[in-house]
Amino acid sequence: MNAYEGLVDTGEERHWAFGTGFTAALSGVDRALPAEVDTEDLTAYCLMLGDDALILSQRLAEWCSRAPELEEDVALANIALDLLGQARLLLTRAAEADGVACDEDTLAFTRDEHEFRNVRLVEIDCGPGPGGDFAATIARLLVFSTYRLALLQRLTGSRDPVLAAVAAKGVKEVAYHRDHAAQWTLRLAGGTEFSRERMVAGLERVWPFVDELFAPHPVEARLPGIAVDSATLRAEVDEVLDTVFAAASLARPEVSPLATVAGRGGRDGVHTEAMGYLLAEMQHVHRSMPGATW
Amino acid sequence: MSAREVAAAVLDPELPVLTLADLGVLRDVHEDGDHVVVTITPTYSGCPALDEMRADLTRSLTAAGYTSVEVRTVLAPAWTTDWISDDGLRKLAEHGIAPPSRIGRRGPVPLNLEPPAARVACPRCGSLRTRELSRFGSTACKALRACGDCKEPFEHVKEI
Ligand SMILES: [Zn+2]
Numbered sequence: 001m002n003a004y005e006g007l008v009d010t011g012e013e014r015h016w017a018f019g020t021g022f023t024a025a026l027s028g029v030d031r032a033l034p035a036e037v038d039t040e041d042l043t044a045y046c047l048m049l050g051d052d053a054l055i056l057s058q059r060l061a062e063w064c065s066r067a068p069e070l071e072e073d074v075a076l077a078n079i080a081l082d083l084l085g086q087a088r089l090l091l092t093r094a095a096e097a098d099g100v101a102c103d104e105d106t107l108a109f110t111r112d113e114h115e116f117r118n119v120r121l122v123e124i125d126c127g128p129g130p131g132g133d134f135a136a137t138i139a140r141l142l143v144f145s146t147y148r149l150a151l152l153q154r155l156t157g158s159r160d161p162v163l164a165a166v167a168a169k170g171v172k173e174v175a176y177h178r179d180h181a182a183q184w185t186l187r188l189a190g191g192t193e194f195s196r197e198r199m200v201a202g203l204e205r206v207w208p209f210v211d212e213l214f215a216p217h218p219v220e221a222r223l224p225g226i227a228v229d230s231a232t233l234r235a236e237v238d239e240v241l242d243t244v245f246a247a248a249s250l251a252r253p254e255v256s257p258l259a260t261v262a263g264r265g266g267r268d269g270v271h272t273e274a275m276g277y278l279l280a281e282m283q284h285v286h287r288s289m290p291g292a293t294w
Numbered sequence: 295m296s297a298r299e300v301a302a303a304v305l306d307p308e309l310p311v312l313t314l315a316d317l318g319v320l321r322d323v324h325e326d327g328d329h330v331v332v333t334i335t336p337t338y339s340g341c342p343a344l345d346e347m348r349a350d351l352t353r354s355l356t357a358a359g360y361t362s363v364e365v366r367t368v369l370a371p372a373w374t375t376d377w378i379s380d381d382g383l384r385k386l387a388e389h390g391i392a393p394p395s396r397i398g399r400r401g402p403v404p405l406n407l408e409p410p411a412a413r414v415a416c417p418r419c420g421s422l423r424t425r426e427l428s429r430f431g432s433t434a435c436k437a438l439r440a441c442g443d444c445k446e447p448f449e450h451v452k453e454i
Contacts, residue, residue, distance in 0.1 A: 180430075
């Protein structure tokens with residue numbers, strides 16, 4: 001066997017990128033849809049939570065080989081992988097609730113920008129490219145993982161057994177992400193004058209996108225007992241962030257929130273300019289070679 | 295050998311000193327005539343080893359004469375490091391990997407602003423003067439530490 005043959009799949013169901021048959025991941029959980037649920041709303045809700053994870057995973061993966069140190073390269077890749085795993089389960093559930101013949105890959109790689117329901121915080125470009133910065137990436141991870149941990153903790157009590165199971169797994173993972181971001185925030189804020197300036201700038205960069213996390217959404221309101229009301233998470237998230245800011249001697253940024261477009265934001269498919277570029281990169285291979293496996 | 299014995303002996307692709315049974319990811323093996331249904335659970339949501347486990351289980355059971363093998367995956371109850379057997383913890387330590395501590399039932403997750411206070415013994419010399427180099431190691435389940443006495447770096451299966 002030469003080196004190239006070694007890279008070629010020999011068993012079945014071993015492709016990682018496409019065609020994993022991952023619906024099997026949900027086979028042991030009670031997959032029945034909860035009683036009296038609007039399946040369109042359940043699909044939309046699974047997409048909201050799944051797209052948050054998918055898009056941030058894509059952003060974090062951009063740091064592969066470009067982080068400030070090797071350990072951090074590995075850490076960000078691991079965090080991205082956790083989020084990708086959560087995204088796959090949630091998109092699979094979305095496809096299942098939707099009832100039409102599609103799967104996680106179709107949802108991830110063939111939807112257009114206006115069909116993505118992630119908050120805008122996860123899509124903005126915080127580096128490693130021009131205009132971005134590691135400190136801004138850490139600031140976003142701190143805010144996002146604090147929000148997601150609070151959300152997943154409540155979601156473990158969801159009436160949808162699949163959402164509850166996905167949340168229970170995710171809580172343990174996201175707790176590590178939050179700690180990681182909090183500890184970097186302390187290091188950067190307490191490091192040199194230069195690192196501190198960059199941490200402050202990083203928080204200012206992401207702060208306009210924070211309010212959107214807690215904006216109540218009609219889909220949540222129509223799924224009582226299944227979805228979490230985002231507005232109820234604010235106090236808990238603020239408390240954790242204030243604890244980190246106090247330990248880092250940082251002030252909460254005073255930046256106005258980014259406006260929505262006639263009341264519509266990321267959750268309704270209205271995104272920032274960065275989203276189109278992100279999707280072009282993420283979806284390029286799949287769209288050029290539909291159904292490709294490797 | 296029974297299907298259960300065959301499945302239980304399959305090694306974890308990422309921690310090959312442990313069997314899937316030691317790791318606590320093997321949840322059920324059910325024989326129905328010549329059809330075998332094996333149920334496993336992922337360690338982490340994005341664990342890429344899951345597909346490897348599926349293939350290894352199918353291969354081992356087929357080689358043992360079971361012609362119809364189905365591998366299912368369950369998410370609940372979620373895996374934690376407490377599912378690793380006592381035998382598994384011992385094998386990790388014997389192979390130079392610091393095993394996780396037992397956690398027990400946990401409520402809300404507290405914010406940790408300091409590196410974990412949990413004291414991890416060096417698997418080579420037993421020293422408790424060890425420090426965390428990186429919370430994320432070669433795989434999602436491991437952190438990287440170093441010993442202050444024998445100076446060797448080592449991996450630690452971190453508690454989740
Ligand atoms: Zn030592």
